[in-house]
Amino acid sequence: MAAPPIAPATRFAITLPLVLLVALALVPLLAHYLPGERYLIGLFARVMIFAIAAISLDLILGYGGLVSFGHAAFLGLGAYAVGILAEHGIADAVVVLPAALAVAALFALATGAIAMRTRGVYFIMITLAFGQMAYYTATSLSQYGGDDGMRLAARSVVLGHSLLADPRGFYYFVFAALVVVYLFCRMIVASRFGRVLRAARENPVRTETLGYNVHAFRLTAYVISGCICAIAGFLLANQNSFVSPAYMSWQRSGELIVMVILGGMGSLHGAVLGSLVYLLLEELLSGFTEHWKVIFGPLLVLVVLFARGGLIGLFGGGRRG
Amino acid sequence: MAEPILQLESLRKNFGGLRVTDGVSLEIEPGRVHAIIGPNGAGKTTLLNEISGLVPVDAGHIRFAATDITRTPAHRRARLGIARSFQITSIIPSFPVQENVTLAVQARMGSSFRFLWPAARERRLEEAAEDALEQVGLSHRARQPAGTLSHGEKRSLELAIALALQPKLLLLDEPMAGTGRGEGEQLIETLRALKGRFTLLLVEHDMRAVFALADRITVLVYGRVIAAGTPEEIRANPEVRNAYLGEEAA
Amino acid sequence: MSTTLFIVQTLNGLQLGVLLFLIAAGLTLVFGVMDFINLAHGVQYMLGAYLAVTFYGLTGNFGYALLLASIAALLIGLLVEVLVFRRLYERDHLDQVLATFGVILFVNEGVKIVWGAAPRNLPMPDFFSGSVPLMSGLNYPVWRLCIIASGLLIAAGLWFVVTKTRIGMRIRAGATNAAMVSALGVDVRRLFTVVFGFGAMLAGFAGVMVAPILSVEPGMGDSVLILAFVVIVIGGIGSIRGAFLGALLVGLVDTLGRSFATDLFRLVLTASAARQVGPAVASMLIYLLMALVLLLKPAGLFPAKGR
Numbered sequence: 001m002a003a004p005p006i007a008p009a010t011r012f013a014i015t016l017p018l019v020l021l022v023a024l025a026l027v028p029l030l031a032h033y034l035p036g037e038r039y040l041i042g043l044f045a046r047v048m049i050f051a052i053a054a055i056s057l058d059l060i061l062g063y064g065g066l067v068s069f070g071h072a073a074f075l076g077l078g079a080y081a082v083g084i085l086a087e088h089g090i091a092d093a094v095v096v097l098p099a100a101l102a103v104a105a106l107f108a109l110a111t112g113a114i115a116m117r118t119r120g121v122y123f124i125m126i127t128l129a130f131g132q133m134a135y136y137t138a139t140s141l142s143q144y145g146g147d148d149g150m151r152l153a154a155r156s157v158v159l160g161h162s163l164l165a166d167p168r169g170f171y172y173f174v175f176a177a178l179v180v181v182y183l184f185c186r187m188i189v190a191s192r193f194g195r196v197l198r199a200a201r202e203n204p205v206r207t208e209t210l211g212y213n214v215h216a217f218r219l220t221a222y223v224i225s226g227c228i229c230a231i232a233g234f235l236l237a238n239q240n241s242f243v244s245p246a247y248m249s250w251q252r253s254g255e256l257i258v259m260v261i262l263g264g265m266g267s268l269h270g271a272v273l274g275s276l277v278y279l280l281l282e283e284l285l286s287g288f289t290e291h292w293k294v295i296f297g298p299l300l301v302l303v304v305l306f307a308r309g310g311l312i313g314l315f316g317g318g319r320r321g
Numbered sequence: 322m323a324e325p326i327l328q329l330e331s332l333r334k335n336f337g338g339l340r341v342t343d344g345v346s347l348e349i350e351p352g353r354v355h356a357i358i359g360p361n362g363a364g365k366t367t368l369l370n371e372i373s374g375l376v377p378v379d380a381g382h383i384r385f386a387a388t389d390i391t392r393t394p395a396h397r398r399a400r401l402g403i404a405r406s407f408q409i410t411s412i413i414p415s416f417p418v419q420e421n422v423t424l425a426v427q428a429r430m431g432s433s434f435r436f437l438w439p440a441a442r443e444r445r446l447e448e449a450a451e452d453a454l455e456q457v458g459l460s461h462r463a464r465q466p467a468g469t470l471s472h473g474e475k476r477s478l479e480l481a482i483a484l485a486l487q488p489k490l491l492l493l494d495e496p497m498a499g500t501g502r503g504e505g506e507q508l509i510e511t512l513r514a515l516k517g518r519f520t521l522l523l524v525e526h527d528m529r530a531v532f533a534l535a536d537r538i539t540v541l542v543y544g545r546v547i548a549a550g551t552p553e554e555i556r557a558n559p560e561v562r563n564a565y566l567g568e569e570a571a
Numbered sequence: 572m573s574t575t576l577f578i579v580q581t582l583n584g585l586q587l588g589v590l591l592f593l594i595a596a597g598l599t600l601v602f603g604v605m606d607f608i609n610l611a612h613g614v615q616y617m618l619g620a621y622l623a624v625t626f627y628g629l630t631g632n633f634g635y636a637l638l639l640a641s642i643a644a645l646l647i648g649l650l651v652e653v654l655v656f657r658r659l660y661e662r663d664h665l666d667q668v669l670a671t672f673g674v675i676l677f678v679n680e681g682v683k684i685v686w687g688a689a690p691r692n693l694p695m696p697d698f699f700s701g702s703v704p705l706m707s708g709l710n711y712p713v714w715r716l717c718i719i720a721s722g723l724l725i726a727a728g729l730w731f732v733v734t735k736t737r738i739g740m741r742i743r744a745g746a747t748n749a750a751m752v753s754a755l756g757v758d759v760r761r762l763f764t765v766v767f768g769f770g771a772m773l774a775g776f777a778g779v780m781v782a783p784i785l786s787v788e789p790g791m792g793d794s795v796l797i798l799a800f801v802v803i804v805i806g807g808i809g810s811i812r813g814a815f816l817g818a819l820l821v822g823l824v825d826t827l828g829r830s831f832a833t834d835l836f837r838l839v840l841t842a843s844a845a846r847q848v849g850p851a852v853a854s855m856l857i858y859l860l861m862a863l864v865l866l867l868k869p870a871g872l873f874p875a876k877g878r
Contacts, residue, residue, distance in 0.1 A: 060615070061665075063435070066662065067665060067668075080584065090794070099751075114862065114866070115789055117865075117866070117869065118869055121602070121608065121664060121804070121808070122865055122869065122870075124664070125800060125804045125861065125865075126862060129801070130796070130802075130858075130862075132797070132854075132855070132858050136854040136855050137507075137851055137855075139851065139854075140851030142847060162571060186438065187439070188436045190432075190440060190441065191435055191436045191438060192432075192433045192438070193433055193434055193435060193436050195420070195424060195426070195433075196433050197426065199413045199415075199416065199424050200414075202415060203411060203412070203413050205375065205407075205411060205595055206411040206412065206692030207424075208375075208395050208396050209374075209375070209395055209396070209399050209404075210396075210399055210404075210482070210486065211396050211399035211429070211486070212399075212428060213394075213397075214396070217433075236420055256671070257668065257672075257673060258669060261666075262669075273545065291680050291683065292680075293676040293679065294681055295678065296412055296673075296676055296677075297673040297680065298677055299488075299670060299673070300670065300672065300676070301655060301670045301673040301674065301677075302671075304659070304662075304666050304669045304670040304673070305655075305658055305670070308666075
């Protein structure tokens with residue numbers, strides 16, 4: 001079966017991401033003149049948080065060829081790091097964020113080492129299994145909310161300052177995180193490491209016989225991806241002031257995959273576009289009818305059938321090279 | 322006599338009930354061209370897979386420059402200096418031709434766990450890649466996606482990739498397969514120019530190439546070595562004629 | 572922990588296993604023969620239950636409802652295959668995941684529109700309601716025995732078809748090497764459609780059978796879907812035998828695990844710790860099982876593809 005198409009023409013590699021990021025930067029300013037300012041800022045902050053998660057998934061899925069159906073676990077790990085530490089009186093991002101990253105890295109290392117001994121659908125299934133394990137573990141943590149989750153008293157502070165309490169402050173914090181994550185991932189993809197990862201996606205045997213330990217490269221990418229997704233989890237917990245096992249459901253993992261593919265995988269900014277379109281469509285359609293999924297479902301099917309390479313494929317009008 | 326660079330000692334491999342490699346032993350001296358010939362299904366490609374580490378053997382030993390590599394993983398064998406081309410062209414189709422070769426150069430030159438510097442800007446890597454492309458005559462295709470090359474050009478790219486690794490031992494799996502007359506002659510000349518600089522282990526059906534290049538020939542039938550020797554000895558060997566050469570004798 | 576409870580839970584485990592088999596059979600064939608990941612298989616199961624609710628409302632007879640719902644499930648399966656899924660066989664797994672995910676969204680919402688979001692129920696036939704004494708002190712619901720019996724019967728029938736008939740041979744060949752089968756002149760498109768429709772019908776049938784003891788509600792197929800995938804991964808993709816044994820294994824491990832995990836943990840932990848850890852571990856058991864199987868046999872217990 002043919003490898004799926006990767007994101008297209010390089011001429012969009014600067015324009016589209018720039019447009020997206022500038023547009024996102026302007027949202028709070030524009031929202032100031034619109035009704036429902038707080039709502040809009042919150043909505044787009046949510047979009048950016050999922051964009052970060054989607055970018056992390058695109059790194060291993062679009063560039064590494066690893067379809068992880070348990071990626072939401074990292075969202076949950078980041079979120080629970082916030083929640084659990086808050087329960088014990090620790091709420092400074094300077095401590096919480098590294099803790100979240102450490103937990104995510106350990107989880108990725110342990111589960112990745114096992115999962116990567118499999119390929120294809122088995123990899124999908126075993127990452128799903130690990131995601132489910134994380135989910136059920138969270139539901140069993142009764143002192144941290146169990147099934148129902150728990151509320152956070154306040155958002156994390158940054159070096160003692162309540163930067164995140166104000167909606168705009170929070171928005172730009174998330175925006176900064178998105179920009180950093182995006183640039184970081186772009187660098188990785190263009191680096192020596194990225195080259196090997198991309199080669200291994202298309203032809204693992206060839207890459208192995210050139211002298212590359214493909215397993216080690218993929219595992220490293222997996223750990224990096226997990227850590228980035230945990231950042232999104234940290235932000236999500238802060239945005240909702242709430243932590244729950246639902247963050248790690250397999251449906252949520254599925255949604256992340258949808259966002260990446262919808263936008264166009266293997267481009268990074270496709271992941272941003274995908275989360276934007278997915279979440280905005282969700283908001284828009286649910287405004288019309290509570291049964292918006294009846295429209296959204298077939299829309300997805302149509303995108304798959306006729307818009308290969310996702311939305312970026314539609315705009316770009318061609319594949320790379 | 323120089324220390325052999327590759328020693329296979331009584332290799333044995335079963336796939337289910339089928340014995341694909343049946344007590345195969347051979348030795349290759351450095352700088353020589355050694356050809357393995359035999360009818361289809363003789364297990365020649367499997368043997369290359371065993372040497373490069375893609376298929377584990379059930380019994381026997383493989384020694385490379387006096388190191389036992391029987392249990393060494395494929396990527397480490399590549400690092401030790403064994404490079405190979407594949408019978409069915411194995412390249413990275415979406416990468417430009419040159420990047421395919423650069424990937425190989427990168428493997429040779431230092432760590433690939435570098436995340437921050439854009440790899441495309443590294444002159445050192447690109448120069449070595451350009452070199453290898455020139456040797457096989459593909460410089461004019463450097464920027465094109467490798468997937469768009471003609472079949473013969475892809476075979477040459479395979480060779481360039483293998484050369485870029487500057488290996489001690491080069492395993493070539495039917496490099497002539499599917500090439501037309503002109504491309505074939507070209508390829509034989511390219512390979513001839515490599516003699517002495519590398520050690521070549523060649524699996525081939527094309528007898529022109531075999532007799533033009535080989536210093537020694539091993540004949541494999543149903544996984545067993547039925548004859549080994551110089552090209553003249555093999556040509557004269559009646560068993561080989563029966564089993565394989567038939568009217569193909571050059 | 573009494574023997575009675577153990578036997579009851581073992582039977583429950585068998586019942587779950589048989590149910591999972593009915594669903595997994597279609598799933599594993601479709602995956603094995605057409606290399607198609609069908610996440611929407613779970614909604615087939617759900618539709619069977621909903622259709623039976625409607626047909627029961629129309630006819631007042633469970634038997635007719637079962638028959639009509641199964642046929643309807645078959646027709647719907649054929650329709651979806653021809654309209655949508657057929658175009659996805661050549662695409663890679665990711666696209667299939669996305670498309671079938673879209674179908675799940677559509678159908679899960681669709682049933683809410685047609686039947687309402689509140690759970691519905693399907694009464695079981697009077698003849699099979701009630702319990703029957705299996706041994707002294709042990710009464711077991713007749714309907715659950717019916718489920719087990721019908722599942723085993725279908726399994727036997729399937730085994731017969733797959734191993735003894737021509738079409739079964741084509742299916743097995745297709746599961747091992749579809750391209751070869753096509754090259755041999757078999758009309759693979761028709762084969763695929765038949766396989767798909769039949770699998771859909773089995774899933775629908777399972778939905779009807781289970782409806783009397785569970786509530787029929789939107790999303791009921793989702794959790795079952797995951798279990799079914801675990802079953803086929805454990806059993807080996809493309810293998811009916813694997814699906815059967817895998818389903819029984821998963822059914823038993825899951826049911827017995829949930830019943831007895833907390834008690835087992837009480838042997839080594841304090842009661843309150845056991846009450847925390849037990850249910851969580853019980854939910855994870857089948858995933859741990861799957862991970863273990865994959866570790867030891869990366870292609871499942873009975874892989875269909877030739878090695």
